[in-house]
Amino acid sequence: MQVQLSHPARTVEVKGPKKVKELLRELNLVIEAHLVIKGNDLVTEDEMLYDGDQIEIRPVISGGTLERTSLVIRQSSIVNQKSNFVSCFYE
Amino acid sequence: MKCTKCKTKAVIGLPRHNAAFCKGCFNGFVHDQVARAIKSEKMCGKEDRILVAVSGGKDSLALWDILLKLGYRADALYVNLGIGTYSEQSYAKVTKFAEAVATSHGATLHLHTVEQAAGAGIKELAQLIHRPTCSTCGTIKRYQFNRVAIEQQYDVMATGHNLDDEAARLLGNVLHWQEEYLDKQGPSLPASVEGFAKKVKPLFRLSERELAAYAVLNQIDYIVEECPMAKGSKMLQYKEILNRLETESPGTKQTFYWGFLEKQSKKQPTATTMTEKDRAVLHPCTSCSQPTTTEVCSYCKMMARAKIHSTS
Numbered sequence: 001m002q003v004q005l006s007h008p009a010r011t012v013e014v015k016g017p018k019k020v021k022e023l024l025r026e027l028n029l030v031i032e033a034h035l036v037i038k039g040n041d042l043v044t045e046d047e048m049l050y051d052g053d054q055i056e057i058r059p060v061i062s063g064g065t066l067e068r069t070s071l072v073i074r075q076s077s078i079v080n081q082k083s084n085f086v087s088c089f090y091e
Numbered sequence: 092m093k094c095t096k097c098k099t100k101a102v103i104g105l106p107r108h109n110a111a112f113c114k115g116c117f118n119g120f121v122h123d124q125v126a127r128a129i130k131s132e133k134m135c136g137k138e139d140r141i142l143v144a145v146s147g148g149k150d151s152l153a154l155w156d157i158l159l160k161l162g163y164r165a166d167a168l169y170v171n172l173g174i175g176t177y178s179e180q181s182y183a184k185v186t187k188f189a190e191a192v193a194t195s196h197g198a199t200l201h202l203h204t205v206e207q208a209a210g211a212g213i214k215e216l217a218q219l220i221h222r223p224t225c226s227t228c229g230t231i232k233r234y235q236f237n238r239v240a241i242e243q244q245y246d247v248m249a250t251g252h253n254l255d256d257e258a259a260r261l262l263g264n265v266l267h268w269q270e271e272y273l274d275k276q277g278p279s280l281p282a283s284v285e286g287f288a289k290k291v292k293p294l295f296r297l298s299e300r301e302l303a304a305y306a307v308l309n310q311i312d313y314i315v316e317e318c319p320m321a322k323g324s325k326m327l328q329y330k331e332i333l334n335r336l337e338t339e340s341p342g343t344k345q346t347f348y349w350g351f352l353e354k355q356s357k358k359q360p361t362a363t364t365m366t367e368k369d370r371a372v373l374h375p376c377t378s379c380s381q382p383t384t385t386e387v388c389s390y391c392k393m394m395a396r397a398k399i400h401s402t403s
Contacts, residue, residue: 006315030337032334032338033300033330045092046104060149063259
């Protein structure tokens with residue numbers, strides 16, 4: 001699934017199926033600071049997301065931007081190579 | 092996840108309320124929270140003329156939308172800060188909302204352009220007078236907001252400060268023990284002296300996430316990008332910390348801020364009120380007549396320095 005992020009704006013590819021809360025956890029994003037939008041609809045954290053879904057994770061916190069933000073994308077597979085995940089680290 | 096009220100599919104979960112809502116019930120929840128805030132803090136009545144400070148962001152546009160839908164007489168003021176494309180985009184969002192929603196309610200959008208009044212945008216102005224940009228911006232916005240409210244005879248000014256804003260500000264004030272600021276942190280500040288309009292924050296019961304959800308669900312097009320002048324903001328750090336706590340322990344922000352308000356309301360009646368303190372130290376600026384503690388107010392001093400620098 002294509003996941004659109006902000007601050008800075010970028011798109012990452014994440015393999016589904018995955019619940020919203022799992023996706024946020026993997027991207028190290030707290031639910032309280034973000035909305036998850038699938039297509040044009042808001043989705044709750046128990047919603048299942050699938051390959052092919054267009055997802056936007058929109059930050060909701062206003063009041064400025066972090067002075068230092070870097071994005072590290074790491075892709076790895078577990079032993080049986082059945083899943084991949086993307087982790088984003090903010091420094 | 093099902094809606095707590097009507098049991099249809101929920102679109103948003105609210106852990107701090109142990110609830111989830113569909114779009115219709117969520118709108119009802121948001122409107123109820125604002126109505127409750129207005130009533131509990133005696134902010135305004137349906138006959139009052141309200142001036143809303145709008146920036147193009149989700150909070151101020153959501154506030155304007157909610158007040159109009161609740162039947163209040165709410166106009167708005169947008170201050171164009173002259174920050175390049177950011178100001179162009181935010182102004183476009185405001186005018187789009189005004190045309191789509193506000194006009195049909197008979198509401199007016201006022202505009203003040205910093206560049207027209209001062210001869211420079213906020214960034215250039217801050218450089219001319221050797222002050223931080225955010226400080227310059229805050230002084231100008233507060234001044235213009237109060238000026239328009241007084242000149243156009245509005246009964247009350249309203250800003251889109253929400254629970255996250257107030258909790259973060261409280262955290263900052265407590266960390267640095269700035270007690271004089273704590274006294275002025277209520278959601279309803281009276282018109283303490285002539286020249287000050289009453290100032291209210293009707294969104295103080297709602298979190299930023301709830302307001303963003305309201306904007307998305309009601310198709311309010313707002314500017315998502317942050318102001319490019321506000322990098323490394325301390326407020327943002329406080330908000331991040333509070334949101335981490337909130338995620339682990341839902342209800343942390345409201346317990347913190349509402350608990351503070353409750354304690355403030357129980358203060359000894361003999362304690363000097365903010366109105367009494369203001370009346371003791373504020374008097375009209377010799378240049379513009381707005382209340383100030385000095386002979387000439389910060390805004391007029393800033394404008395005078397900018398004029399000297401630009402002509403020298």
